[in-house]
Amino acid sequence: MSDLRSSIERAAPRRKKWPWVAGVVAVLLIAASGFTLTRGGGSGDQAAGDGEPVRGGTLQFALIDYQRSPDPQWGTNYAESLIGNNITDKLTWQDPDTGRITPWLARSWEYNKDLTEFTFHLRTDVTFSDGTPFDSAVVKANFDQYVHGDQKLGILPNGATLLPGYVETRTPDRYTAVIRFDKPLASFLQASSFTANAQPGFLSLSTLKLSAEQRTDPTKVIGTGPFVYQSWKPQVSTVLVRRKGYNWSPPALKHKGEAYLDKIVFNTIPEASVRTGSLESGAIDATLDVGTTDEKSLAGQGFQIIHRAVSGTSIFFNFNSRLFPTNDIAVRKAIQLGWNREALRKTVLTDSYSVATSVLGPSVFGYADYSGSVLRYDPEKAEQLLEKAGWTKGPDGIRVKDGKKLVVKLLGINNLVVNKPAYESIQQDLKKIGVDLQLTVVPIPDYTANVAKAKTDWNITAANRSRNDPAVLNLQYSPLLGNGSYLGKDSTGVDVDEVTKTLGRLELTLDPTERRQYAKAAQDLLLDKYALVNPVYNPSQVIAQAKYVHGIVFDAQSRNHFVNAWKSNGR
Amino acid sequence: MTVPLDTLAAPARRGSARPLLGRLGGLARQPVLMVSWIIVLVVIGWAVAPRLFTSYSPYEGDSAASFAPPSVEHWFGTDRLGRDLFARTVYGAHTTLTATLLAVLIAFGIGTVAGLIAGFSGGIVDTAVMRLVDVFLAIPSLLLAMVVVSVLGYSTQNIALAVGISSIASFARVMRAEVLAVVTQDYVRAAYGLGRGRLGVMLRHVVPNSLSSVVALAALEVGTAVLAVASLGFLGYGAPPPQPEWGLLVAEGRDYVATHPWAAIMPGLALALVVVAAHRISTSYRKEHRR
Numbered sequence: 053m054s055d056l057r058s059s060i061e062r063a064a065p066r067r068k069k070w071p072w073v074a075g076v077v078a079v080l081l082i083a084a085s086g087f088t089l090t091r092g093g094g095s096g097d098q099a100a101g102d103g104e105p106v107r108g109g110t111l112q113f114a115l116i117d118y119q120r121s122p123d124p125q126w127g128t129n130y131a132e133s134l135i136g137n138n139i140t141d142k143l144t145w146q147d148p149d150t151g152r153i154t155p156w157l158a159r160s161w162e163y164n165k166d167l168t169e170f171t172f173h174l175r176t177d178v179t180f181s182d183g184t185p186f187d188s189a190v191v192k193a194n195f196d197q198y199v200h201g202d203q204k205l206g207i208l209p210n211g212a213t214l215l216p217g218y219v220e221t222r223t224p225d226r227y228t229a230v231i232r233f234d235k236p237l238a239s240f241l242q243a244s245s246f247t248a249n250a251q252p253g254f255l256s257l258s259t260l261k262l263s264a265e266q267r268t269d270p271t272k273v274i275g276t277g278p279f280v281y282q283s284w285k286p287q288v289s290t291v292l293v294r295r296k297g298y299n300w301s302p303p304a305l306k307h308k309g310e311a312y313l314d315k316i317v318f319n320t321i322p323e324a325s326v327r328t329g330s331l332e333s334g335a336i337d338a339t340l341d342v343g344t345t346d347e348k349s350l351a352g353q354g355f356q357i358i359h360r361a362v363s364g365t366s367i368f369f370n371f372n373s374r375l376f377p378t379n380d381i382a383v384r385k386a387i388q389l390g391w392n393r394e395a396l397r398k399t400v401l402t403d404s405y406s407v408a409t410s411v412l413g414p415s416v417f418g419y420a421d422y423s424g425s426v427l428r429y430d431p432e433k434a435e436q437l438l439e440k441a442g443w444t445k446g447p448d449g450i451r452v453k454d455g456k457k458l459v460v461k462l463l464g465i466n467n468l469v470v471n472k473p474a475y476e477s478i479q480q481d482l483k484k485i486g487v488d489l490q491l492t493v494v495p496i497p498d499y500t501a502n503v504a505k506a507k508t509d510w511n512i513t514a515a516n517r518s519r520n521d522p523a524v525l526n527l528q529y530s531p532l533l534g535n536g537s538y539l540g541k542d543s544t545g546v547d548v549d550e551v552t553k554t555l556g557r558l559e560l561t562l563d564p565t566e567r568r569q570y571a572k573a574a575q576d577l578l579l580d581k582y583a584l585v586n587p588v589y590n591p592s593q594v595i596a597q598a599k600y601v602h603g604i605v606f607d608a609q610s611r612n613h614f615v616n617a618w619k620s621n622g623r
Numbered sequence: 624m625t626v627p628l629d630t631l632a633a634p635a636r637r638g639s640a641r642p643l644l645g646r647l648g649g650l651a652r653q654p655v656l657m658v659s660w661i662i663v664l665v666v667i668g669w670a671v672a673p674r675l676f677t678s679y680s681p682y683e684g685d686s687a688a689s690f691a692p693p694s695v696e697h698w699f700g701t702d703r704l705g706r707d708l709f710a711r712t713v714y715g716a717h718t719t720l721t722a723t724l725l726a727v728l729i730a731f732g733i734g735t736v737a738g739l740i741a742g743f744s745g746g747i748v749d750t751a752v753m754r755l756v757d758v759f760l761a762i763p764s765l766l767l768a769m770v771v772v773s774v775l776g777y778s779t780q781n782i783a784l785a786v787g788i789s790s791i792a793s794f795a796r797v798m799r800a801e802v803l804a805v806v807t808q809d810y811v812r813a814a815y816g817l818g819r820g821r822l823g824v825m826l827r828h829v830v831p832n833s834l835s836s837v838v839a840l841a842a843l844e845v846g847t848a849v850l851a852v853a854s855l856g857f858l859g860y861g862a863p864p865p866q867p868e869w870g871l872l873v874a875e876g877r878d879y880v881a882t883h884p885w886a887a888i889m890p891g892l893a894l895a896l897v898v899v900a901a902h903r904i905s906t907s908y909r910k911e912h913r914r
Contacts, residue, residue, distance in 0.1 A: 324878040345690070345703070345882045395686035399704050469878070473703050476864050480684060480704060491864050 105603065106622040110315040111614065114327045114339035117467060117496075118287045118320035122270040124253045125198055125210045129467065129496055130340070130593075133249050134611050135290055135318055140253025140275035143172055143191075144245040145302035146520055146608035148360070151417050153241045156302040157186065157254070157276070167236040167562065172244070174227040178300050180256040181280045188223035194254050195221045195231060206264035210250040213533060214243050238559045238567070239523030248364070248518040248609040253277070276300070278311040278615040290318045301615045305605065312603070312618035324469055331355065331596055337619065338597035338604065340612070343469055344402045350596045359404040359594040360606035363415045363520035365528060366408035367471065369462065369512045369586040370536040373543045377458055378511040381545055382441030383487070384583040386434040387460070391481040393429050396589065400473045404594045408587035411525065411578055417564075418522035418571025426579045427587065434485050443486065451486035458486060463502050464493040464514035468591055475514065478588070507538050516591055520608040522571035526555040529578060529585075537584040546582050656907050659900035666897050669716035679707035681714040681867050690883045699889035702875065712890050715867035719856070722783035723848045729787025730848075731841050734794020739833070741795065742802030743825055753799065759792035768851065772860045779852075779862045786851040790844055797840050801833035808832075839908040846901030853894050869894045 117131035124136025145156040158172040178186035199218040201209035211218075217237060222230040233240070246252060256274035259267065267273055270281035270290070278301060279292035294311050301307040319336060321327045324343035328350065330336045342350065342357070351357050369387070371378040378384055393407045401407065406414075409423040443451035443458055451458040460482075466472055472493050479489045489512075494502070499515075506513050513536070517528050528534040531552050539548045554577050557570040578584050593610045603616035650657050669676055679697075684705035693700040699708035741752035759767070771785035805811060806829060814824045849869075855861055856870025864871070869890050876887030 325880050328881055343878050345879045349882050392686070399684070399686050399689040472864070477684075477686075477704050479865060480682060483682070493864075 105312050105616075105618040106620055107312050107618070108314050108622045109312075109619040110317060110623070111313050111338065111601065111617060111619065112317050112319065112336040114319045114321045114330060114336045114341075116320070116322055116324075116327075116341040116469075119284065119290050119318075120286065121264070121268055122273045122281055122284045122290070123255075123264070123267040124251060124273075124275065125194075125255065126208060126250060126264075128249050128500070130611075131290075131318065131320070133247065133251055133609075134340075135292070136251055136253050137247050137277075137607070137611050138279045138292060138316070138614050139273070139277040139281060140251075140255065141178075141277050141300065142245050142247065142251070142253060143174075144241065145304050146242060146245040147304055148363075148415075148520075148606060148608040148610075151415075151520055151608065153245055154302065154304045156245070157300065158244070161241070163241070163562075167238050167240075167560070168233045170231045170240055170244075172229045172231070174229065175300060176227050178276055179297070180274050180276050181295050182256055182258065182274045184256055184258070184274075186254065186276050187226045188221075188229040189226075190254060190257060191229040191231075192221035192223055193257055193260050194252065197260050198252055205262065208264075211252055213527060214246060214250070214252070215240065216533060236560050238562050239521045239526075241562070242519070242521040242523070245608070246519065247607050247611045278613075279316065282315070287320055289320060292316045292318075298615075305613070305616060307616050311615045313614060316614055316617075328596075331598070334598075338595055338601050340593060340595050341469060342594045342596045344400070344405075347402050347404065347594065347596070354599060355596045356599060356601075357404070357594060357596050358604065358606070359592050360610045361406065361413055361415060362516065362518050362591045362593060362610040363413050363608055364518035364524050365411055365516050366413055366587040366590050367468070367474070367514065367516045368408075368411055368536075369514050369588060370528075371584055371586070372506065372511050372513075373537045373539055373546055373582075373584060375508065375511055375538070376456065377453075378460060379544055380441060381583055382437045382443070383458065383460070384586070386437045386485060387482060387487060387489075388426055388579075388583060388586045389428065389430045389434040389437070390485045390487060391429065391478040393423075393427075395481070396474060396477050400470055400477055401589060402594075404592045405470060406590045406592075408589050410575055411585050411587045412522060412571070412575065413590050416520055416522060416524070418568050418575075420572050420575050422575070422579050426583075429481075431481075431485050438486065445486050449483070449486060450488045457488065459488045459490060460511045461490050461509070462492065462512040462514055463499065463506065463510040464491065465496055465499045466493045467496055470589065470591070471514070474589055512586075514588070518609045518611075522567065522574070523558045525571070525574045525578065526558045530555045532556075539584075546584075551577060551582070551584075653907070656903060659903040662896050662900040663904065666716050666720065666893075669713045670720040671717075673710075673713045673717060676713050677707065677710040679710035681706065681711045682865050690879070690886070692883075693885050693889070700883070700885040702886055703879070708872070708886065708889055711867035711872055712869070712893050715869050715872055715890070716893075718779055718862055718866060718868045719849060719852055719870075722779050722786070722852045722861075723845060725780070725783035726786035726790065726848045726852065727841055727844050729784065730790035730794050730844060731837070733787075734791040735798045735834075735837055737791065738795040738798025738800075738837075739802055739825070739830065742799035742833075743806065743821075743829060749799075752795070756792045756795045759789070760796075762789075764789040764851070765854070768855060769858075769860065772855060777860050777863075779856075779866075779868065782852055782855045782861050785855070786848050789851075790848065794837060794840060794844075798833060798837050801836050802829055805829050805832045836909075839905055842905035842908055843902060846898045846905065849894065849901065850898050 115131050117129040119131050119135055124140050127133055141157050143156060143158040144153045146153055157175055157178055159175055161170060161172045163170045197207060198211035199209060199215050201207045217233040217235045219232040219234050254276055259274045262272060270284040273281055278295055278298045280295050282291040282293045284290045293315050298310045327339045328343060328346040331339050347357055371384045373379055397407050409421045409427060410419055412419040438451055443453045446452040464471055464475055475491050475493060479491060482489045503513060517524055529536045531539045531548055539546055539551060555574050558574060561567055600620040602618050605613040605616055607613055686705050688701050688705040689703055691697050691701040697707050699712060701707055737752055741749045767789040768785035771788055772781050775781040811824060811828050814828050853870035856868045857874045861871060862868040872890035873887050879886050
């Protein structure tokens with residue numbers, strides 16, 4: 053009896069061991085190994101200088117996200133757009149430095165005065181990797197599906213927001229495509245070069261006939277790009293191999309013929325420390341999404357840090373103009389003024405990033421600097437604004453009006469390494485002026501699920517939109533399109549028609565002087581007059597690469613192209 | 624032959640008979656145990672009165688002191704926003720320990736009652752309760768806890784509830800085993816002989832004499848629950864930022880482990896010490912009971 057009893061007694065706790073105690077230990081060990089094992093590693097082969105590119109070799113690349121489908125026209129994350137750029141081509145190529153639109157699959161183009169008809173003259177030598185030709189019929193089929201989607205196949209209208217008012221594509225001859233809109237769309241030329249999420253990269257006619265599910269077989273997703281799919285394992289890796297016979301990279305890249313690399317492996321590594329450790333140990337050749345605190349130490353070990361600020365909007369706090377308490381312009385203005393930009397720069401950002409000085413990134417045409425006026429740190433003024441609007445400090449330091457607390461709920465994404473600490477820094481500052489900013493910073497799928505309820509549940513949605521054109525403001529904030537601040541008839545103190553009209557003007561002209569004026573007017577409205585957005589920082593894509601890696605290109609949306617990339621060891 | 628009733632009476636609860644002074648003396652002979660007690664008491668102190676232990680705010684950082692290494696000024700160093708990590712650990716003890724206590728209370732309360740009912744009534748009730756317990760034991764605890772938190776929503780209270788629910792089963796099993804052993808004892812039969820009702824016997828004789836093992840298990844459970852709460856916090860199911868919670872502190876520090884290792888190691892060390900100390904204390908209890 054007593055034997056039985058003591059055995060039960062002893063058995064119970066043993067049975068009870070939390071199986072994941074081991075898991076936590078494993079995580080800590082992995083993290084620690086990143087810390088201890090890898091010092092000194094990683095120097096690898098010495099660079100052969102920037103001399104003659106070497107053909108061949110496999111590039112092991114790491115990033116935080118993974119591709120949820122090999123279909124490049126669908127996608128909302130960086131991995132999806134980046135890989136899509138290397139298996140498909142676009143009509144045009146936007147120069148990342150000047151913003152000019154230059155030829156790619158289209159040799160030349162013209163448009164009518166109303167900016168409703170765009171005629172593209174296509175290259176005649178382009179083929180898909182299954183051997184079928186690229187011609188105007190392909191352009192038409194692609195744009196039709198891109199804008200309208202296909203319910204039967206389960207294909208979403210991915211391009212509907214990018215190309216509002218799309219009517220049709222006409223094909224007067226085999227290599228001429230005329231794309232028509234029912235209202236002016238000045239930004240379409242830029243859209244034809246668009247390389248970010250849900251991009252207009254051309255797929256073969258056979259691919260367009262496939263359902264969304266069939267497109268998860270990567271070998272059936274056929275593009276004209278410098279690489280073709282070899283395999284795709286969700287959450288693990290995507291493998292691309294060189295396309296034989298490729299000879300139509302954008303003239304601006306000055307690259308002739310096929311890609312230099314034989315193969316690229318895109319590895320998904322969610323942990324920043326593991327990405328860094330993998331690079332240091334030589335398991336990978338280059339990594340995106342470098343942890344900000346690792347930049348310096350990696351550079352010190354001889355790795356090269358290359359980066360480009362993402363063109364488009366900054367990381368923004370979009371205010372919900374209809375939900376208490378952000379329906380009060382005093383609250384919105386106080387939040388703009390209430391956080392310390394210098395502290396953010398010093399503690400969270402590295403030299404690869406910068407504090408936002410407008411809702412547009414500095415590399416976008418039409419950008420204006422608001423750092424001296426609206427977007428500055430002035431806690432006294434912020435407190436005055438709140439006091440004047442009737443917000444008085446409660447016993448816990450949080451302001452109260454009509455018995456309701458100044459609680460501002462923020463929904464954000466944790467896909468960029470800087471987001472969470474940046475928001476926490478702002479949270480800390482806003483608390484001092486009596487604003488309780490509550491953070492919910494989640495992965496993209498959770499964000500997407502929550503954003504559906506943003507109109508009624510969230511005061512602030514924090515994200516960004518890449519697009520190297522000022523019309524991104526129309527896309528993001530026009531009540532007719534993205535409606536980022538949920539404007540509506542009951543938005544107090546905002547003339548909704550004025551916003552629609554001011555933003556809409558960005559689509560009416562390609563004249564640089566006029567467009568610059570319109571862009572300024574749009575920014576004035578969003579930042580100053582109605583304070584619908586609080587820009588935070590300019591996101592950047594940062595790559596750390598071994599010395600023997602060369603030629604990774606950042607395009608106008610800061611996505612990477614590997615046609616030019618090579619390894620000096622050729623392995 | 625008549626046996627004097629006194630010798631048949633239920634033995635007094637074991638353990639509590641030893642005088643406090645003797646206990647302390649025993650403690651002095653076991654330095655590890657003593658250190659364990661000190662650790663647990665200090666951490667309880669952190670949870671109850673954090674202000675006594677640190678003058679820094681856990682929420683307000685000094686942007687000039689971002690990622691300061693451990694020093695006399697900042698014992699655990701500072702994090703990215705320049706917040707003192709020792710202060711964050713001290714204040715975090717409140718969140719973590721409250722959740723732990725709640726979890727253990729839930730598991731202890733529900734588990735003990737379930738085990739008592741099962742063991743005392745026997746028959747179909749016993750079978751039903753114990754099969755349910757088996758089902759609970761078949762589901763990995765972490766999974767069960769994650770399901771509960773996902774359903775209820777992310778917060779520290781819900782984590783406590785989840786961890787509590789996932790530990791009910793083991794309490795129920797131990798309690799039932801104890802009850803089964805106790806009901807066959809002579810003094811229980813004698814109590815029936817004296818004309819006591821079932822409820823009376825259960826409350827007066829069975830419960831007090833079955834509890835000791837469960838109490839020891841509760842002490843052990845404190846250690847595992849701290850770890851469980853922190854693990855769920857680490858995975859992001861717990862307190863939203865900027866609230867300090869131990870699991871969250873480790874999670875926040877892990878990205879900087881290569882360059883600023885203290886950000887993850889210091890809170891992790893505090894966590895590990897508490898778990899080990901709680902385990903050591905619970906072992907000493909069990910040894911005592913076996914005597």
